[in-house]
Amino acid sequence: MKNALAGMERSLFWTLAFAVFAAVAAGLAARAVDRLAVSYEAQRSGYAIARIVAPEGQEALSTAQTALNAAPGVSSAAPMTAGRAAALLREWGGGEVQAAELPELRLVEIELEPSAGDDAAGDLVAALAQSGVTAEVLQAPDNAAGGGLSDRLKRLAAWGAAAFALVMALIVSLAARSLAARRREMVTVLCDLGATQGQVAGQVGQEAALLGFYAGLVGAALAGAVAISILLLAIPNARIETLPSMILPLDFVPLAAAPFASALAATLGARGGASSIHAKAARLG
Amino acid sequence: MPRPSTPDLELYERGVLVKLAGVDAGYGPATVLMAVDFEARAGEVSLINGPAAAGKTTLTHLLRLALHPRSGRAVILGVDAAHASETLQAKVKRRIGYVAENPTFIEHWSAFDNISMPLRLAGRKPSQYERDVRELVDFVGLTDAANLPVEQLSGAERRRAAIARALANKPHLILADDPTANMSPADGRRVVRLLAEMRRVGTGVVIASQDESLPEVAPMARWRIEHGRVTQIDHAAPEEEAIE
Structure with missing residues (x-):
């Protein structure tokens, strides 16, 4: 989109990228807790x-x-x-x-x-x-006494990460709403020229989707890089070559979902903001 | 899309683009327009003269469907303004060219891009409108400034860009709110002459202005607005009597 990553939008882009980074980091942490709990449980009970x-x-x-x-x-x-x-x-x-x-x-x-x-x-x-x-x-193993602790820990980590991701999605959505405010001039002009609320929301939403998607990619890439660094530092004998055997496909879910979730949250926020501005511009009385 | 009611449509087909009958309108608790009766016809220029704060801008907002009547009846391009759906209102707005007193643009876009926006909104591709817009740009005298961002244009150039944008989609009705404000007399006359030219292709033109000398530029139906009340002074002179 025209001007999507220029000027003022750069700060918005990095706000979105940071929120996505935090959400993905929480998701990866939850996956790590899950993996550790499964491993601990296998050792403890087997x-x-x-x-x-x-x-x-x-x-x-x-x-x-x-x-x-x-x-x-x-x-x-x-x-x-x-x-x-x-x-x-x-x-x-x-x-x-x-x-x-x-x-x-x-x-x-x-x-x-x-x-x-x-x-x-x-x-x-x-x-x-x-x-x-x-x-x-x-x-x-004494499942009657200590059994299930790791299950509870896994559930807690998963729900905690999901709740955190939701909060981050809300932050992305609200930040993207400010994009509509920055496009107030365009929304007003389009409204005066006879654009419907849907057309205006679509125009701003499209720009926000692109911004959210790219910010999601960058945030996820940063979180992935940090996660790999932690793995290499924290696990003895871990090397780049051994990483593929250590990582499960499920561990990629937070990384893969982040750009799309970010684009969706940004689109919803921007569309809401644009619709609200359009409604005010369309009806002066 | 709901069809306009038959009497309103018939009115429109007879060339009555705007018909206000006993309209009150305003903002919040303030009533600005009171019991306004007004009519604008296709192929005619209607001039609404009045002092500052008489209600001229409010009247143009009413005519461009940005303000709805509190009472009375406003039929714009065959559509009852008070009862039209959002989609129908948007459709009517696309057939109205509006030149605001302080026109708003997407400032960092070029004048050309701003002028072509109504055509893009109508779903036309650049290859379909580029030539028409270039002609329009020449017509309003913006040839040299067409590719400049609007934020770099002078006041008179902005006004001309606004006129070009208002004409881009071949509107049925053109509304101009104080189009000569803050312009030299020569620039003002040129702008009014450009607007008035559109009557020749059957477009109705409504100009709200404080300038009492505008009828010298083109034949116009003259209306007077004071304290929110509108009265008709005279009808448009026949075309052959026009002062060119």
Whole structure:
């Protein structure tokens, strides 16, 4: 459109771009929270450790492994090796632990299926007892106590981002309304020449749509660049080449939707403003 | 689009472009025009003379459908102004050429673009109107300034651009509000002569002005407005008596 990005419109353009940037950043943050929550939930709910109390000997570990692998809700089970235990202790404690220094371990690591029940520990103990193995579960998910927290967090992040995006859309719309005020001269002239309210609103709305779309593109591109920088800085070993495998198609939704949503909000705001000016110009009394 | 009622349309077909009968009009609580009777015909120039603040501008607003009558009846180009839909009013406005006392333009656009705006609004493409607009620009004497932004034009040039814009869409009725204000007598006469020329193609021209000497320029039906009341002084002189 003629003069769309010149002069006074430049400040309006950057106002719109900033609002879109903020909305897209909120959307991407919500996606990040979602991804972290899913990952946390998978880790938290998918893993258990059982200690075999009786009978003693290596045979009990094999019996326990067989029993657990056949138990419902269990994906896989395997005795914990000294090397694996040392690695875990190093990870949890931070200090150097030698595998050879560890006593005999009577531990079984268990990967649970997502369909595992709320009382995973009780179910594991019962499954082992049926095979004549007495065991205690050292670590298991407790969905009854802490389960669902990540779901709530995901919902909160999604609703928060949606509400924030709505506020930003309102800001875009109100800012675009000022475009109509800047076009008051044109609206008045068109009205005097016999343009209908729809024609005038269409003319100003078209200009606002273009402005909103380009501002949306720029705002989304900036938010995307910032998000990629944060990923590269925050995730160890993350590189540009590894990013495609880390990003899901769903993560692009805020980026892709931003220019269109911005154009729509700007159009609605500008059309409303132009219609209001036209109504005043058309009827002096 | 609702059709105008038959008597109004018949009036229009008989060449009566404007018919006001007992019209009151004003802004907010103030009534400016009182019991106005007025008529303008196709192919005639009607001059409404009166002092400042007599209601001349209000009358032109009424005639261009920007102001609606509070009482009485206003039929403009065959349409009852008080009861026409927004779409019909817009259609009527497109057949009226309006030259305001202080014409408004899209200031950063060229005079040419401003003048061609009514044609663009009517959906015509540049290739269809470019030649006509160039002729119009020459006719009003704006050839050298046509491509300048309107904000760079002098007062007289702006007035000529406004006249060209008013004529662009071949209107049935031309309204000019104090077209000679703030102009030299020579420029003023030239502007009025340009407007009056349009009567020759059957267009009705209504000029509201404080200038009492305008009838010397062209034959005109003369009306007087004072304190919001309009009276007819005389009818238009026959064309052969016109002072050219």
